[in-house]
Amino acid sequence: MNRRTLLLGTGAALALPALPALAQQATVTGAGATFPRPVYERWGQQAREAVGIQLNYQSIGSGGGVNQITNRTVDFGATDAPLAEAQLRERNLLQFPTVMGSVVQIVNLPGVADNALRLTPELLADIYLGRITRWNDPRLVEANRDIRLPNLPVSPTYRADASGTTFVFTTYLSRVSSDWQRGPGAGTSVSWPVGNGARGNEGVSNTVRQTPGAIGYTENAYATVNRLVTTQLRNKTGNFVTPNMESFMAAAEQADWNRPGFAADLIDLGGERTWPIVSPTFILLPTNPAADRVEGSRASMRFFDWAFRNGADAARRLEYIPLPNTVHEAVRAAWGQQVKAPSGQALWPIG
Amino acid sequence: MQQTVTAAMPAATARRAAGSLGDKVFAALCTGAGVLVLLTLGGIIITLFLGGLPAFREYGLGFLTSSAWNPVEGREEYGALVAVFGTVVSAVLAIAFAVPVAFGIAFFLTELAPAWLRRPIGTAIELLAAIPSIIYGMWGLFVLVPFVQQNIQIAFGETLAAIPLVGFIFESRSFAGTSLFAAALVLAIMILPFIAATMRDVFEQVPPVYKESAYGLGATRWEVVRGVVLPYTRTSVVGGIMLGLGRALGETMAVTFVIGNANRLPMGIFDPSTTIASVVAMEFPESLAGSLKQSALFALGFLLFVISFIVLATSRWLLRSRLKA
Numbered sequence: 001m002n003r004r005t006l007l008l009g010t011g012a013a014l015a016l017p018a019l020p021a022l023a024q025q026a027t028v029t030g031a032g033a034t035f036p037r038p039v040y041e042r043w044g045q046q047a048r049e050a051v052g053i054q055l056n057y058q059s060i061g062s063g064g065g066v067n068q069i070t071n072r073t074v075d076f077g078a079t080d081a082p083l084a085e086a087q088l089r090e091r092n093l094l095q096f097p098t099v100m101g102s103v104v105q106i107v108n109l110p111g112v113a114d115n116a117l118r119l120t121p122e123l124l125a126d127i128y129l130g131r132i133t134r135w136n137d138p139r140l141v142e143a144n145r146d147i148r149l150p151n152l153p154v155s156p157t158y159r160a161d162a163s164g165t166t167f168v169f170t171t172y173l174s175r176v177s178s179d180w181q182r183g184p185g186a187g188t189s190v191s192w193p194v195g196n197g198a199r200g201n202e203g204v205s206n207t208v209r210q211t212p213g214a215i216g217y218t219e220n221a222y223a224t225v226n227r228l229v230t231t232q233l234r235n236k237t238g239n240f241v242t243p244n245m246e247s248f249m250a251a252a253e254q255a256d257w258n259r260p261g262f263a264a265d266l267i268d269l270g271g272e273r274t275w276p277i278v279s280p281t282f283i284l285l286p287t288n289p290a291a292d293r294v295e296g297s298r299a300s301m302r303f304f305d306w307a308f309r310n311g312a313d314a315a316r317r318l319e320y321i322p323l324p325n326t327v328h329e330a331v332r333a334a335w336g337q338q339v340k341a342p343s344g345q346a347l348w349p350i351g
Numbered sequence: 352m353q354q355t356v357t358a359a360m361p362a363a364t365a366r367r368a369a370g371s372l373g374d375k376v377f378a379a380l381c382t383g384a385g386v387l388v389l390l391t392l393g394g395i396i397i398t399l400f401l402g403g404l405p406a407f408r409e410y411g412l413g414f415l416t417s418s419a420w421n422p423v424e425g426r427e428e429y430g431a432l433v434a435v436f437g438t439v440v441s442a443v444l445a446i447a448f449a450v451p452v453a454f455g456i457a458f459f460l461t462e463l464a465p466a467w468l469r470r471p472i473g474t475a476i477e478l479l480a481a482i483p484s485i486i487y488g489m490w491g492l493f494v495l496v497p498f499v500q501q502n503i504q505i506a507f508g509e510t511l512a513a514i515p516l517v518g519f520i521f522e523s524r525s526f527a528g529t530s531l532f533a534a535a536l537v538l539a540i541m542i543l544p545f546i547a548a549t550m551r552d553v554f555e556q557v558p559p560v561y562k563e564s565a566y567g568l569g570a571t572r573w574e575v576v577r578g579v580v581l582p583y584t585r586t587s588v589v590g591g592i593m594l595g596l597g598r599a600l601g602e603t604m605a606v607t608f609v610i611g612n613a614n615r616l617p618m619g620i621f622d623p624s625t626t627i628a629s630v631v632a633m634e635f636p637e638s639l640a641g642s643l644k645q646s647a648l649f650a651l652g653f654l655l656f657v658i659s660f661i662v663l664a665t666s667r668w669l670l671r672s673r674l675k676a
Contacts, residue, residue, distance in 0.1 A: 070640065071640070
C-alpha cells in the first residue's frame with residue numbers, strides 16, 4: 001500500500017501533474033490484434049506500476065477486436081488492418097495508431113548467411129506465385145552473383161491463421177506485382193497459389209527451420225528474438241536494404257499520417273535506406289461510450305497517453321518503431337474533438 | 352400391542368410420502384438431464400445452420416462442389432469442397448493406418464501376451480488416449496513431420512511415383528513435410544488407443560467356453576480369433592472404429608499443425624491440404640461478425656456435423672441386423 005501511494009505520488013508529480021485527482025487504480029479492457037501484444041503487455045506492466053492503470057489485453061486477433069469493440073464488450077479494440085472511414089463512422093469508432101512494426105523474410109538455405117540473400121520484389125512475388133520453384137533459378141542466381149545458391153526446391157511458407165502479418169505482407173506483394181494484385185490479392189488470409197501454411201509466427205519459423213529450401217515471412221520482432229536468417233530486399237529506390245532499426249526508421253520518417261483514421265501507408269515508400277514492408281497497428285475507441293463505459297474510455301486514453309510519453313524505450317527494445325511526437329499530439333487532439341460522454345462533454349483532456 | 356402398531360403407522364406413511372416425493376424429483380431431474388442433451392444438440396445444429404444460412408443462400412448447392420476459398424475483401428468466394436475432401440480423406444487414411452495396428456494390439460493382449468505384460472501395455476494404451484491433442488500437434492510438427500519428409504516422402508516417394516496410373520498420388524510437389532499423409536499419421540496415432548482399447552475389452556468378453564470349444568476342435572489361435580472372436584464381437588469392433596473415425600473427423604489442433612493448411616485440392620498424399628475443423632479454427636478469429644466469411648465458416652461447421660451424423664448413421668445401418676438380435 002505504502003509503496004503504491006509513493007509510486008503514484010511520484011508518477012503524478014513527475015509526469016502527470018494535471019491529473020492528481022484521477023491518478024487512482026483503474027482497469028482497462030482491450031482485445032484484438034496479436035501483433036502488438038508484447039508491447040501492450042509491457043506497457044500494461046509499466047503503467048500499472050507508474051500510474052495505477054491495470055490493462056487487461058486479450059490478443060484474440062484483429063477481426064475479433066473489431067467485433068468486440070463494435071459490440072462494446074471491451075473498452076478498446078485493436079486491429080492491424082485499418083478500418084475505412086465509412087466503417088469507422090458506421091460503428092462510431094475513433095481509430096489511432098500506437099506503434100509501427102515491420103515484416104521480414106526468413107529463409108533456410110544451407111551455406112547462405114544471415115542477410116546475404118538478395119531478393120527483389122518481383123522475385124519474392126514470383127516465389128509466392130509458384131513461378132520460381134528452385135533456388136538455382138537463373139533469375140535468383142542473377143540477383144545473387146556473390147553467393148552460391150543450393151540446388152533445392154523452393155518451399156514457400158505462409159501463416160495459416162488469418163493475421164495482420166499476412167495482411168501487411170500481401171499488401172506489399174499486391175503493391176509491387178500486378179500479377180499478385182490480380183491473383184491472390186491482399187487480406188488477413190488469402191488464397192495462396194502454392195506453399196504450406198503453418199500456425200502462427202512460431203509455426204512458420206519452425207517449418208522454415210526444418211525445411212532446407214524454405215522461405216517464409218514473420219514479424220521482425222519474432223525473427224530477431226529467435227535469431228532467424230533474414231534476407232535483403234530491394235526497395236522502391238532500387239537499393240538492397242537489410243532489415244534493421246535504421247531502415248525501419250527511414251520508412252517511419254516518411255509516413256503521411258494526415259489521413260482519415262490515421263491510416264498511414266508505409267508500404268513500399270521511396271528513400272535510399274527505406275525498408276519496404278512497415279506498417280502501423282491501430283486502436284479503436286468508441287466515440288460515444290455508454291455511461292457505464294465512460295470510465296473505461298477515459299482510462300484507455302490515459303493509458304495510451306502514458307504510453308506515448310513513456311513507452312518508446314520499451315517499444316524499441318521489443319523491436320517496434322515508436323510514433324513521432326507530432327502524431328501523438330494529433331491523436332490527443334482527435335480524442336478531445338471526437339470522444340464524448342453521453343452528456344456531450346468531451347472526455348479529453350482530463351481534469 | 353395395538354398401541355405400538357397405531358403409533359408406528361403414521362411414521363411409515365410419512366416415510367413413504369417422502370420416498371415418493373424423492374422419486375418424483377429424481378425422475379424429473381433425470382428426464383431433465385435427458386432433455387437437456389437433446390436441447391443442446393438441437394440448439395447447436397440450429398445455431399450452425401442459421402449462422403451458415405447466408406452462405407448457403409449465396410452459393411446454393413455450389414457451396415458443396417466449389418473448391419474456391421478466397422477471403423480477400425472484394426473478391427470473396429467460398430466453397431466447402433477442399434475442406435470436406437481433406438477431412439474425409441485424412442480421417443479415412445487414419446482409420447486405414449490405425450485399425451490393423453489396433454487389431455494387432457488387441458490380439459496380442461488377449462491371446463498372446465503373458466499375464467504380467469498385459470497390465471503395463473494396457474495402461475500405456477490408455478495413457479496414449481489421455482495425451483492432449485496440442486501435444487500430438489507439437490510432437491507431430493517437431494518430430495514426425497521431419498521424419499516423414501526425410502524417410503518416407505523423399506525416400507519412397509519417387510519410387511512409388513513411378514507406378515503407372517496411381518503414381519501421381521505419391522509424387523512430391525511440396526517439400527515442407529506438412530501434408531495430408533503426415534496429418535493422417537498423427538490422427539492414426541491419436542485414435543489408435545480408442546480403437547485398441549475397445550477391441551481388447553470386447554475380445555475379453557467372449558465367453559471362454561466358445562473359444563475353448565474351438566480350441567478343442569483343433570483350431571489355431573488365428574482360426575479362433577477369425578472364426579469365433581471376431582464374429583462374436585463384430586458390433587463392438589465396428590463401434591470402436593466408428594468412435595475413432597468420429598474423433599479423426601473433428602480433430603482440430605493436432606491436424607492444424609501438420610496438414611499444411613492449403614485451401615487447394617491436393618493431387619497426392621504428400622501435398623498440403625486442410626480440414627473443416629482446421630479452417631474454422633484458423634479463420635474464425637479474424638472473421639468479422641455478420642460477414643460472408645463468418646457465415647461460410649458456420650456453414651462448414653454445419654457440414655462437419657452432417658458428415659459425423661452420416662458416419663454414425665451408416666455404422667448403425669451396417670449393424671442393423673446385429674442390433675435387433
